[in-house]
Amino acid sequence: MRTTEIAIIGGGPAGLCAAISAASLGAKVTLIDRNDNLGGQLIKQTHMFFGSQKQYASIRGIDIAGILMKDLDKYQDKIELMLDATVIGMYEDGVIALEQNEKYIKIKPQSVIVATGASEKFLTFPNNDLPGIYGAGAVQTLANVHGVAPGKNVVMVGAGNIGLIVSYQLMQAGINIKAIIDASPKIGGYLVHASKIRRMGIPILTSHTVKYAHGKDRLEKVTLCRLDEKWQQVPDSEFDIETDVLCISVGLSPLTELLWQQGCEMKYVPELGGHVPVRNENLETSMKGIFVAGDVAGVEEASSAMVEGRLAGLCAAKALGYIAADFEEQKNDCLDQLNSLRSGHVGEKIRSGLAQVTV
Amino acid sequence: MNNTASVVIIGGGISGCSIAYNLALKGVKDVIVIEKEYLTSGSTGRCGAGVRMQWGTELNCRLAKYSIEFYEKANEVLQYDGDIEFKQGGYLIVASTEKEDTQFKKNIALQNSLGIPSVYLSPKEAKEIIPHMDETKIISATFCPKDGHLNPFLATQAYADAAVRLGVKFMKYTTVTGIKVENGKVTGVQTNKGFISTPVVVNAAGGQSKLIGGMVDVDIPVYAERHQILVTEPVNPIQNPMFMSFSLNIYCQQTPHGSFIMGRGDANEPRDLRVTSSWHFLEEMAQSCCELLPLLKDLRVVRQWAGLYCMSPDRQPIYGKADQVEGFYMATGYSGHGFMFGPVTGVVMAETILGEKPSLPIDKLGLDRFEKDELLFEPSVV
Amino acid sequence: MLEKTGVATEQDLAKAIPTKERLAKGPVAIIECFQRIPCNPCYTSCKRGAIKEFEDINDTPEINFEICNGCGVCVSNCPGLAIVVVDESYSNEEALVKIPYEFLPLPVEGSFVTGLDREGKPVCRAKVMKVLNTKAMDRTPLITLAVPKELSMTVRFMKHHDIYSDNTFICRCEELTLGELRELIRKGYNTIDEIRRISRAGMGPCQGRTCRQLIMQELAAATGKKMSEMPISTFRPPVKPIKLGTIAGGERGE
């Protein structure tokens, strides 16, 4: 069986930053990702990031991945990369079993940073399984990674940041967005995103939902309807839009299977996207040596995922005895950055969610 | 809640539900089944769900034959509005050692004498039944076309639905915390939802039955042993019978749904109440499956899980009453075969509780056999 | 109403628009950023110090119109594309509006396009005066449009004239519909584990990633329980299907 000091599961923004910071303290790291490239969702993000310089504000997600990869290269001797490698289970004896290129491999790490991210939530309405009804992440992969248009016309469900950004990205790829709808009475995403879409003439219909999807072999038309302030359908408010793609972006749930398998204490916190692990300030879960970072710990923006990754990497390395003279300084810097990113009105939800699971 | 009952059954698996149904069928009123979680949440819902008549002791053969003959007509008898998905594809049990081959010849003679239509096969004949097996690994096989597989959730539900129609009450998500005994007699059951007075308690708690016995100071010589199973993604039907080997330690069957279910025993498994999964099982199971049924190497595993065998010293059930405590009955110690014995368990336990002569001679399966050292070893178990 | 429609109101805009006198003097940045979000590149990119230092990263920008010379550096640095530059000194009839435009094809200098307002409504014909796409702009080109002067605070985007113009499934793997789920709940299967065992929902190749949440929501609604109080089903390996042959042929043992 292979061994390592810190196994990091997931090479997205959180996992990448965790690997870099743990290796910078001298720890031996194995970074595992199921794709053949690192960066996770960053590689689909063609828009410029918010935040401040420390979180690469104003740089496009696709390019941040490249910057992080360069940082990673500095620690080649410390970091073992396992790409195309999917963890299939974490067993009670701490053994991680994974599949890499049709090969079955086991690793026994001293500690683990779970940075598996999140998966998309789905919606219920008649014929919701028709081809042409996709998750926003799948559409982003198809369009931004593989350069294939999901269809000609798109109705986007969800006016959160992902729904708004993906709509914008699809427009950039020459695909027509017929409307963005959201059941909530308010736009959930940053309003600058909403405004830039509105000025392209795309309607954003708040207090609207999908009532029915139509089509024989694939989506042809959707029936939408209006909702009142109690989220009930307004009578006779249905109308149809012809479209071949309905893109669903109604939020993410943390991908926590591995944490459950390990017996980590979990709590349902809707503000963070669903069941999330209880953790301390160092991002260590109730199971000693199992750390979390990024969306798996609570769905947030990539900028905070990167800082969380850095923090978890530092703390996991420190727990194994790796010492840096400026450890406290680095840790406090991470905590300050996280506080700053989560401050203000839009961070309110995250703050109240985290208050329920941070011990 | 009801605070009195004529019989309280602890355990909502196939045994508890079958006992409840049979008692109610015989006219017993006020039967209550207490289940810690939901029906089938214990060993029933975790088992491989194969049923076979091919056993090595006369009693096991008769218990199994009785049960399978019931399952054949269970949808109608229990008036189930669904289908218990009973498929009789047979069991092909292969021998890989001389000793096993000798035992199989004896087993066939015994089984045939009891009316069980099993046959002895050469490796070549065995391969005609499961063409994708590696017949070079075996020296003989036995096959009984009446053996098969059914859906444990639906079968248990069929019993429970029928029992409810006959007036049985089920208390789900209820935990038994104690059993009250006065003057050597059971007088009631304490639960987390209140006390139920009753003169009769039936311990059908599977992996937890030793714990329940302890509540009345009856030492049941069983232990819980973890057994693991894996299931694959479904494919179109290619394997009709169960494939099984005692010496090579495997059972593997394709369900009507198309997925393959397979398991094996392991002497190193923990003997406690853990039902976690291990990578050891995954690897060893994959290895023996690919060796014996090489075609299955391209099948993908979608899930592995674990359940508890309630192991008795001679690998046979423990049926009957406890002599020390009047009104305390047990149906346990199946050693991995409680699901397939479910129908007969209900019948003989109901008869025993009502003081009738059991339809099958289960007197040899009482708790007292361990004190008397009259064990009945079953040679044919995985 | 910005929150409801994504379109800034006059009230919002009042804060962002300089005086007539200032506008008449020449180019100036108009920052239409009204929500407190953690973001500060406008401030960090302005070399003239026209944007007041952020005390809190959530601050909304405060611009000193007297210091701003409308250079436009902040426009392509703003992740929200919330900034335009307006120059009312251009001519008597027309004003220039510089907008960020991240689409292909880029307009051709000298050609005409349609000017759009904040809701994407066409409001005028606009001439493309300049297309600036330097490396520093990192693929957020600046398009300078000449628009009627009275629309300088209206035009915020452009388009090319020619190119724009009971089967509800819960579990996709095992094909459990919402109707079937509700029927099971009605029959008394009140936890996700019971639903799984009786219907196989969540036990297919996707391991419940699509349906688990939906089933729990439906159960919570039906039983009146909170999601946080609901028992959850066990998470078993493997989390991704893996071939038996791959396991058998892999690295085995301790």
Add this chain to the structure above:
Amino acid sequence: MRIEEHPILSFDKGRRVDFIFDGKTYEGYEGEPIAAALHAAGIMVLGHSHNKQRPRGFYCAIGNCSSCLMVVNGQPNVRVCTEKLQENMIVETQVGKGDLR
């Protein structure tokens, strides 16, 4: 439909290769997911569900779900949203749950 030009992205494609889908030859790029190549060719229906015969297409894009199971080079239950396209691959619509061969 391929996205031919993009203001931000350039797509690093592998070489153009032929593959066969249900007997007909199509073109795709080596190394892209089979589902992307099929989608680009306008093929949205990749199979049908087992019980209710519902059309199934590309869905999760990451090999999680069971929507895109197809027979590839004779192997059943291949998730074509992640399986990489190779020259002369034979992709077939899967009938039922797939046959082990």
